[in-house]
Amino acid sequence: MPREPKSNTRTRLIVTRATKKPAARSQEQAREEFFDSVDEMNLLAQDIRAIEAAKTGAAQEMLAVEARLKQIVNPLMDSAIARAKRLYEHAKKNGKRDGHMKHVAVGSGTVAWALSPPAVKLKNPEEVLQYLIQKKKDFFLHRPPAKISRTAMLLEPEQAKKIPGVSIVQDEKVYVRPGNTMARAESTLTKKGTPGKWKLKWPEDEESEAE
Numbered sequence: 578m579p580r581e582p583k584s585n586t587r588t589r590l591i592v593t594r595a596t597k598k599p600a601a602r603s604q605e606q607a608r609e610e611f612f613d614s615v616d617e618m619n620l621l622a623q624d625i626r627a628i629e630a631a632k633t634g635a636a637q638e639m640l641a642v643e644a645r646l647k648q649i650v651n652p653l654m655d656s657a658i659a660r661a662k663r664l665y666e667h668a669k670k671n672g673k674r675d676g677h678m679k680h681v682a683v684g685s686g687t688v689a690w691a692l693s694p695p696a697v698k699l700k701n702p703e704e705v706l707q708y709l710i711q712k713k714k715d716f717f718l719h720r721p722p723a724k725i726s727r728t729a730m731l732l733e734p735e736q737a738k739k740i741p742g743v744s745i746v747q748d749e750k751v752y753v754r755p756g757n758t759m760a761r762a763e764s765t766l767t768k769k770g771t772p773g774k775w776k777l778k779w780p781e782d783e784e785s786e787a788e
Contacts, residue, residue, distance in 0.1 A: 658775045661753040661762030664688055665772065686755035690766075693748040695734065697727040700742040708741060 668681040668688035730737035764772035
């Protein structure tokens with residue numbers, strides 16, 4: 578008589594263990610986890626609030642420092658600008674301009690007049706763009722998409738000036754550089770030939786302008 582196959586007790590045990598559901602958490606465990614999460618959230622909220630308060634305090638301190646620095650620096654700036662104006666007035670009376678640029682020695686420094694590079698000024702850019710598209714002035718357009726080419730306008734300034742809303746401007750500036758100082762005072766001359774608002778410029782300003 579053939580033998581009956583032996584039952585694999587170990588296999589049944591493994592399957593039973595694998596399919597057995599984990600014991601459900603008790604209500605007390607769930608309650609404790611809930612309150613632990615609430616406590617952690619409170620601690621995190623306190624940390625965030627403290628960081629935000631510190632950041633606000635640091636920003637307020639920086640504003641206070643900037644205000645104090647302005648109180649110190651502004652009078653010095655005003656004094657430097659006042660001296661630049663006096664140097665300019667002296668150079669204007671005692672020097673002559675030669676062409677578009679003139680350097681006048683003033684002590685160990687110089688005062689110079691110079692024309693700025695030509696620049697394109699648009700009264701209403703959108704209207705100018707539509708005009709160029711309608712009139713098929715492709716030379717003054719970048720494509721695609723259609724954009725005004727200021728470079729092309731500077732290459733053909735006389736033609737560009739005929740376009741409604743386009744003008745080619747060139748300012749005259751005066752520079753005062755006293756001696757070997759790093760700074761220079763600069764102003765754009767008005768139509769009457771008098772300096773407008775004076776500004777102090779530093780070497781890093783010249784580098785950014787060159788770029």
